[in-house]
Amino acid sequence: MATTAAVQQTKWWTGGKSPFNLEYGKLMMWYFLMSDAFTFGAFLISYGTIRFSQNFWPDPNVVFNAFPGAGHANLPLAFVSVMTFILIISSVTMVLAVHAGHNNDKQGVIKWLFWTIVGGAAFLGCQAWEWHHLITGKHAILVNGQLDIVGQTTRINPWGDLASQADIATAIQNTPRETLVRLAEMGGHGHEGAAHTNFAALSNADLIKAIDVEGLHIRENGPVAFGGYFYGITGFHGFHVFSGVIINIIMLIMTQKDVFARRGHYLMIEKTGLYWHFVDLVWVFVFLCFYLI
Amino acid sequence: MSETTTVQVVEVKHAATHHEEHGHHEQSFISKYIFSMDHKTIGKQFLITGIVWAIIGGFFSVLFRLQLGYPEATFPILETLFGKWAKGGQIQPEFYYSLVTMHGTILVFFVLTAGLSGTFANILIPLQIGARDMASPFLNMLSYWFFFLAGVVMAASIFVQTGPASGGWTMYPPLSALRQAGDGQKIGTDLWLVSMALFVVSSLLGGLNYISTILNMRTKGMSMTRLPLPIWAMFFTAVLGVLSFPVLLSGAILLLFDRNLGTSFFLSDIVINGEVLPNEGGSAILYQHLFWFLGHPEVYIILLPAMGMVSEILSVNSRKPIFGYMAMLGSLFAIAILAFLVWAHHMFVTGLNPFLGSVFVLLTLLIAVPSAIKVFNWLTTIWRGNIRFTPAALFAIGFVSLFISGGLTGIFLGNSTIDIHLHDTMFVVAHFHIVMGVASMFGMFAGVYHWFPKMFGRYLNNTLGYIHFWVTIAGSYLIFWPMHYQGLAGVPRRYLDKRGWVNFNQFGELDKFITVVSIIVFVVQIVFVVNFFYSIYKGRKLRTENPWGANTLEWTTPINPGHGNWEGDIPEVHRWPYDYAKDGREFIPQTEPVGASESKH
Amino acid sequence: MQHPAFEEVTIHHHTDDATFKKKVKNTTILLSILTVVELAIGLLIYNMHKGEAPNELLVLMFKGMVCILTLAKAYYIVSVFMHLGDEIRNMIMTIVVPLLLFIWFIAAFIWDGNSYKNLRNKYDAHYKESTMPTKH
Structure with a gap:
């Protein structure tokens, strides 16, 4: 309460002091983050604008349903919740690191910074897995009157509307033999090499019979902007996480070398902390825009 | 503990506590003039770099004016200089578009953003608020060097084989997104985008510094309502830059992706040279939204510093207090907010939803209110003043004149119905050149003439200053006034040869006239540049600290202040900066305590 | 301790460990709960989409709820983790108003x-x- 009274009594704007009782470095960090919020905001709003200008948009639960080690089980939202929790927890450890800095507790800063770095690295690992899974994924789609097998890239999107049986029946006749073999090999649930038949030896007509059209859930190609925005925005966010991890590592080394102890304060840790929380904050919105709605 | 403190955080305080040492401190040439962390030197670096770019950008405009005025003539010298770009002494279409693009980019970003607010924010903020330096001198130095780097990349793009970007300074896709579209869309456009990204970093570093310096570093007694108006203007400029430049960065990044990674953010359904492109689902209008979300605040990033400096210069040279100080603040604030709400008035005819457009019309016309407040306040400030017609005062008055003339045509263009007729014509060119380009140049000239003595301890030559002013003001109106008539008659901008249209032929002589005047005006700017550099070394020396009899703090520093600005303690401030002609005194500096019997202002 | 770097800072805050730890713990739990609720709604929307002719209005309402929950999460991160809630009012305003x-x-x-x-x-x-x- 004593502090509140002092805050009210001080003439903040008369010059000779910070009107916000804040050291300029923190002020600059806050306004930088505000600026960065507009960068991310512009990306996400562009994504929204494009999404609103399309007649069809893929359902995120269909796109993001994989989990490492779970094969082809349908687990919508599972993996991304793990990523979200990793980031929230790393934010908590960062708060603790900043608090330890307040108390000039060098060992505490080192401990909690270390766990923050671990959290950041784990998040980046998850993102790398997700990207790799999406890019190398094998999805049967109907495009240009033929069937094809593609992953999610910036140039093609495999999650369009489900194709009609009639269209598929026509398209399958125009599909090159090589693709037919691969389609047959995918079996029922996109599970390549499920059966042990030597499909390459079959005739085209038998191949077509062997393809499990029902089980493949063949779709048309979806809006390509989906991939561009997904990789662009999560990539830009991942770049922020990456730079945050690097900054945290530098802070860890500086703490270890007593730079801040000699300086008498851990303001740099506070500023780094603001940046790290901002990265978490952005993820909250990326999570919302790409995975939830 | 403070003895062992490392440099980074406490550089400024270091200067504060050990200012005596700085006088004797021997600095190497590199740390004093190149990688300097002194805000005054950085300001001069911005100014001189800006001047160099202004000459380049101005020269480009002379080149394309030659083409517009004399489309049938050949100039063999051009082929000597530019080779295949001016084959047979005639400017080739691709070269023409490159010139226009570079002229716009250079003048808008490098001259009127970095050269104007970079210069004067750096020089004036610490001096006028009573600070030793910027909050972070190191980031301030980085700000200049990122700008320099952006300039290097842009300059490099002029020398690549396929030439610089030629998509217009707004760089609209799909034209700018497709390499196949022309030579200028090849490596030149990539370099343009990279240069812009570097420029955004520079302006961000600068802007953050200006904001936190103004908030945190004011001397004792310098409350926000005692700040001189240029500082308020720089403050809002910095806020605009910090909030809008990142959106341009986003747009530029997405455009780079479209160009290099095959994404479809801005591209859809395109057939080029008979080739059907696979891109699908993007929206070219989206880029325009992103661009103008920056682009419109950018107009005020250019204008506000000029407005602030003009307010100060008019008050000082009329020997009268500024009229309506709080109204000036309020209108600056209103302009800063409205700047963010009106961007789509640049896009009325792009396929923008017409109803949405009408909302933008309403918001746009609201800007007339704060603009008018400012104009009337300037006029009432000089009204019945004891005006000293220094070159700075003349340029400030010229600014007001141009701001009125150009502002009025803005009311035409802000109405979407009239804009359907006037968009993309010479009317638009005339409007924004007068209100934003030339007016801000006048603000910048006013600032240079007024603060040159503070920067270099010498005066600029007055006679050359008067020649510079009268030719430039007359020339500006002679160049741009006729363009309104061309525009009303439907003459399109961006066309390099209009001889094919019978109804535009009547303007052939007028175009020649405009070209001749622009060459004269360009030559007179060279006179200014000569005056500038000559006066740095040989100008008349300052004999007094306060040559203009001004109240603000920068005139309490030594004639050639060192790093740290004041030799003793930083002066304390006791009053607002506009106590002119008060209680029978010509001026009362801000540092003077309020007397017991003094009347209230 | 008046450190040179703190010259601009007039009043130094000190939060005691116990209150601080409690605040962080509560916020962490709150953020987790909000996230779980979001995920639940996300799955709900998924199952509605799987069924025949989902009620568009209902889906929209659920999406709106997720947006509000996200804003709540953002509020707690900024206010508690980034300590903006502890700053003085004018500082909070300079961040909130431009947003x-x-x-x-x-x-x-x-x-x-x-x-x-x-x-x-x-x-x-x-x-x-x-x-x-x-x-x-």
Whole structure:
């Protein structure tokens, strides 16, 4: 309460002091983050604008349903919740690191910074897995009157509307033999090499019979902007996480070398902390825009 | 503990506590003039770099004016200089578009953003608020060097084989997104985008510094309502830059992706040279939204510093207090907010939803209110003043004149119905050149003439200053006034040869006239540049600290202040900066305590 | 301790460990709960989409709820983790007020995006036919 009274009594704007009782470095960090919020905001709003200008948009639960080690089980939202929790927890450890800095507790800063770095690295690992899974994924789609097998890239999107049986029946006749073999090999649930038949030896007509059209859930190609925005925005966010991890590592080394102890304060840790929380904050919105709605 | 403190955080305080040492401190040439962390030197670096770019950008405009005025003539010298770009002494279409693009980019970003607010924010903020330096001198130095780097990349793009970007300074896709579209869309456009990204970093570093310096570093007694108006203007400029430049960065990044990674953010359904492109689902209008979300605040990033400096210069040279100080603040604030709400008035005819457009019309016309407040306040400030017609005062008055003339045509263009007729014509060119380009140049000239003595301890030559002013003001109106008539008659901008249209032929002589005047005006700017550099070394020396009899703090520093600005303690401030002609005194500096019997202002 | 770097700072805050730890713990639990609720709603929307002819209005309502929950999460992260809630009022305002620009930023962009779709559907029959999802 004593502090509140002092805050009210001080003439903040008369010059000779910070009107916000804040050291300029923190002020600059806050306004930088505000600026960065507009960068991310512009990306996400562009994504929204494009999404609103399309007649069809893929359902995120269909796109993001994989989990490492779970094969082809349908687990919508599972993996991304793990990523979200990793980031929230790393934010908590960062708060603790900043608090330890307040108390000039060098060992505490080192401990909690270390766990923050671990959290950041784990998040980046998850993102790398997700990207790799999406890019190398094998999805049967109907495009240009033929069937094809593609992953999610910036140039093609495999999650369009489900194709009609009639269209598929026509398209399958125009599909090159090589693709037919691969389609047959995918079996029922996109599970390549499920059966042990030597499909390459079959005739085209038998191949077509062997393809499990029902089980493949063949779709048309979806809006390509989906991939561009997904990789662009999560990539830009991942770049922020990456730079945050690097900054945290530098802070860890500086703490270890007593730079801040000699300086008498851990303001740099506070500023780094603001940046790290901002990265978490952005993820909250990326999570919302790409995975939830 | 403070003895062992490392440099980074406490550089400024270091200067504060050990200012005596700085006088004797021997600095190497590199740390004093190149990688300097002194805000005054950085300001001069911005100014001189800006001047160099202004000459380049101005020269480009002379080149394309030659083409517009004399489309049938050949100039063999051009082929000597530019080779295949001016084959047979005639400017080739691709070269023409490159010139226009570079002229716009250079003048808008490098001259009127970095050269104007970079210069004067750096020089004036610490001096006028009573600070030793910027909050972070190191980031301030980085700000200049990122700008320099952006300039290097842009300059490099002029020398690549396929030439610089030629998509217009707004760089609209799909034209700018497709390499196949022309030579200028090849490596030149990539370099343009990279240069812009570097420029955004520079302006961000600068802007953050200006904001936190103004908030945190004011001397004792310098409350926000005692700040001189240029500082308020720089403050809002910095806020605009910090909030809008990142959106341009986003747009530029997405455009780079479209160009290099095959994404479809801005591209859809395109057939080029008979080739059907696979891109699908993007929206070219989206880029325009992103661009103008920056682009419109950018107009005020250019204008506000000029407005602030003009307010100060008019008050000082009329020997009268500024009229309506709080109204000036309020209108600056209103302009800063409205700047963010009106961007789509640049896009009325792009396929923008017409109803949405009408909302933008309403918001746009609201800007007339704060603009008018400012104009009337300037006029009432000089009204019945004891005006000293220094070159700075003349340029400030010229600014007001141009701001009125150009502002009025803005009311035409802000109405979407009239804009359907006037968009993309010479009317638009005339409007924004007068209100934003030339007016801000006048603000910048006013600032240079007024603060040159503070920067270099010498005066600029007055006679050359008067020649510079009268030719430039007359020339500006002679160049741009006729363009309104061309525009009303439907003459399109961006066309390099209009001889094919019978109804535009009547303007052939007028175009020649405009070209001749622009060459004269360009030559007179060279006179200014000569005056500038000559006066740095040989100008008349300052004999007094306060040559203009001004109240603000920068005139309490030594004639050639060192790093740290004041030799003793930083002066304390006791009053607002506009106590002119008060209680029978010509001026009362801000540092003077309020007397017991003094009347209230 | 008056450190040179703190010259601009007038009052130094000290939070005691116990209150601080409790606050962080509570916020962490709250953020986790909010996230779990979001995920639950996300799955709900997924299951509605799987069924026949989902109620568009209901889906929209659920999506709106997720948006509000996200804003709540953002509020707690900024206010507690970034300590903005502990700053003095004017500082909070300099952060919050400029963010209001997002309202018009989002509204105008989305509005025009939507209008672009409608215009294309109206004037480009091929576009409409080839991109409008059909129910199989």
